[in-house]
Amino acid sequence: MPVISYREAIRHALAEELERDSNVVVMGEEVAQFNGAYKVTEGLLARFGPQRIVDTPISEAGFIGVGIGASMLGIRPVMELMFWSFYSVAFDQILNNAANVRYMSGGQIHCPIVIRGPANGGTNVGATHSHTPENVLANHPGVKVVVPSTPADAKGLLKSAIRDNDPVFFLENTMLYGEKGEVPAGEHVVPLGLADVKRAGTDLTIITYGRSVLHSLAAAAVLEREQKISAEVLDLRTIRPLDFDSVLKSVAKTHRVLIVEEQKPFASVGSQLAYMIQREAFDELDGPIHRLATVDAPAIYSPPVEVEQLPNPRRVLQAALETLA
Template identity: 60%
Template sequence: MPVIAYREALNQAMTEEMERDDRVFLMGEEVAEYDGAYKVSQGMLAKFGPRRVIDTPISESGFAGIGIGAAMVGLRPIVEFMTFSFSLVAIDQIVNNAANMRYMSGGQFTIPIVFRGSSGMAGALAATHSHRLEAWYAQIPGLTVVLPSTPADAKGLLKSAIRSDDPVVFIENEVLYADKGEVPEGEHLVPIGKADIKRAGSDVTLITYSRSLHATLAAAERLAADEGIEAEVVDLRTIRPLDLETILASVVKTHRAVIVEEDWPYCGIGAGVSDRIYRSVFDELDAPIARVAAKDAPIPYSRALESTMLPSADRVIAAVKEVLYRG
């Protein structure tokens, strides 16, 4: 199986889907002439031409709205935000129009659109450019929210997202773009709404997604080597709809859970997932669910301070010991 980077996997997914379906097109800032701010759309202008790979002005609200309109009349747009921090100015389009159009029109219009782009703390981007907005979007009925953590999932999930007849918020992570991994060629679809067990274990369930998967897996390996603790790592991949079945099966097996996320703790994904676990399998828990999240503060510009905000293997290990009642 070829080993390619996360950004190449995304490129493959878009290219294959645009070849497969000529209603699919890409629109966003710098996606065409510049080959993408993060080179995700490299070569796509040359391949598909300016009718299907479209540079937009700096006007997120405008081109998000144009995308939604295009979807209403039968096209299948991919709208790229250079970063999801910039989607804040388009949130009315995404939440009010994309998420609700099918409902408000009584099913007359569907919105087969993908909003995609980078997000997260990517190294000295400071408070306003480091947002993790997955919890905002995941709260909205009508949206699907996907956060792939590996190149293979990035390709398989983006292809599924493009084929979805409903709006998908597809959140990449800037730090992951250069990550390499094995990616199946051609028709590789990862189903939306299915979590993936990235590491099997029996002592504790670590629930995570996106970039935090890597700190979590590192923690799991150290726990196995140093403490003999076998952690099961569940990569959510889709946070709306949530694959509760996979989560609960793991927690019922291990009786304890730690949720690891790059987002802030209050009202974050971890809060929502804990709620589901507590209400579903309360009697299976031997310890309160622990959470590792960003510190509850604006993201600092300083790289040194920023690194303390992120979930680290050390923080995950400390949380695991807490739920296992180990010193």
């Protein structure tokens, strides 16, 4: 199986869907002539031309609104946000218009738009560029939220997202763009709403998603090697719809839960998970659910300290030991 980067995997998904469906359009800042701010869309302009790969001005509310309007007429725009952090200037378009138009029209309209781009900290760009809004987005019924952790998932989930008839928000990670992994060539589709056991275990379930999956796997390896503790790492992959059956299955196996998320703790994805687990699997739990989140402050700039603000293998390891204590 070919080994490619997360960045290439996303590009392959885009190219294959552009090839498959003439209504797919890639649009965003620097996606065409510049080849992508993070080179995700590199080469697509040369291959598909300016009608399919469209550079926009720095005008997120405007161009995302245009994408939503076009999607109501059957175009399937894949909009790149250079950073998901910029969603704040297009909030009304994304979460009033895209999220609500189906409902407010009594189901007459649907909005098959994908908005994708990186949403992460860890790159020393300060608080304005380090937002992780998956909880904010998923709070809006009508939308779907995807956070892939591996190249194979990124490709398979993006293909599903582009074919989906609801608005899908696809949150990537600049720290993962260079990560490599095996990715099936050609048609490889991962359905939205299906979690994946990235590592099987029996003593502890670590529920996580996005880059925190990698940190959790690193910590799980140390736990196994040094503590003889068998941790299961469950990658949610999609936040909404949520594969809660896989969560329940894992909890029933290990009876101990640690949630790891690159999220501020207040009203996070983890908060929702913890509520649901105690509500639906209370008797399976041998102890309180623990959570490791981003340290609750705006993203600090200072490079070595930012590492400690975010989940990292050392913090995950410590949280796992606390969960089992």
